[in-house]
Amino acid sequence: MTPGATGTDMRVRVGGLDLANPVMPASGTFAEGLDRVVDLSRLGAIVTKTITRELREGNALPRVAEVRGGMLNAIGIPSKGVAHFLGTTLPLYRAWGVPLVVSISAPTAEGFASLAAEIGVAGVAAIEANISCPNIEEDGRAFAMRAGSTEAVVRRLRAATHLPLWVKLSPNTGEIAEVAQAAEAAGADALVVANTMLAMSIDLATFRPSLGNVMGGLSGPALKPIVLRQVYQCARAVRVAVIGCGGIASAADAAEYMLAGAAAVQVGTATFLDPHAMTGVIDGLDSFCAAHRIARVAELTGALRPAGGSHPATPAPRPADAPQPPAPESPTPESLTPESLTPESLTPEFPAPEFPAMKPPALEPNPA
Secondary structure (H helix, E strand, O other), X not given: OOEOOOOOEOOEEEOOEEEOOOEEEOOOOOOHHHHHOOOHHHOOOEEOOOEOOOOEOOOOOOOEEEEOOEEEEOOOOOEOOHHHHHHHHHHHHHOOOOOEEEEEOOOOHHHHHHHHHHHOOOOOOEEEEEOOOEOHHHOOOXXXXXXXXXXXXXXXXXXXOOOOXXXXXXXXXXXXXXXXXXXXXXXXOEEXXXXXXXXOOEEOXXXXXXXXXXXXXXXXXXXXXXXXXXXXXXXXXXXXXXXXXXXXXXXXXXXXXXXXXXOEEEEXXXXXXXXXXXXXXXXXXXXXHHHOOOOEHHHHOOOOOOOOOOOOOOXXXXXXXXXXXXXXXXXXXXHOOOOOOOHHHHOOOOOOOOOOOOOOOOOOOOOO
16 A cells, blocks of 8 residues: 555556556656656656657747746657667666656657557556657648547557557547547557647737747646546546646646546646646645545546535545544535635645746837
8 A cells, every 4th residue: 555644545557557646747847857856756657758769859949938827838849769768768767666658759650659669678667659749641630639540550559569558649639539439449558638739829029929830739727627628528438547637736636637537647837837746746635535534546536526516525434444634724624615625725835836927018019
């Protein structure tokens, strides 16, 4: 058993892996330097930055822009290639003793398959296939936009590796449930829902796009209501585990995702503002379960009640041998309501990061 501070069993089983808790980083928001400020052994898993076979420099600058409620990024998956990952990066990850999930990307189904086969070495616990990337065999449209292209690439991946296969979906499709079912049918062990949403912003001081790539991916709290809905839809459509990813900055956010059907969560943009965001979510989920007398965090998955009621959830009895949490000062567990479950009340020692709105610049004449 992996107990939290209050005695909650934090273990979950996700996509073929047994994890100490349901919290991990989102791909692209984590690097080995984070171990200088955070105890990475506390994480449920580590998800690497996306690896590609070819060397990639990434997109033109600027690559990041702040917007109300989050940020835009158009990084372009810069990569030092497979050889650098296997020879330099992987040994560092192995030392942390946490299940390692390697994110990969390729422009073709065959490219995905060959890359998955090559990185399936000792120390890699699972593969996360980022099929939200452009597919050159479909005129640049992302694999995850359609059920047919999703099934084709996942089937090739499944045949190429014996490792647990997690498939990261795109929030930009209008067929998210059908795409999820196609991935499951082709052999996915878990679904990560979802990547960033295509968006853009304009710099009013220059009359130019804020990003060098013009458009980029929206992440942060503004994305959460959309992806929360998609997690709910996917969890109802498939039997494999769903991992929620989108705007998670607190234990309250993570609890919502799990109630909607997620078995685990990935934290991304919040880590840029607070390196301790992930461990804050872990501690906060432990406190949330203790307040509701929930013995196992896995019991939150899919525990959403039907719409229409207004009564707070009744705490479930904890096992007799489980440590009892200290009596809360205020509010009491019986008085907790959805409205009172704020990030601050759940994790006072790790308050939710704030995403301040940028002040628009004063309008000036159109520059020459």
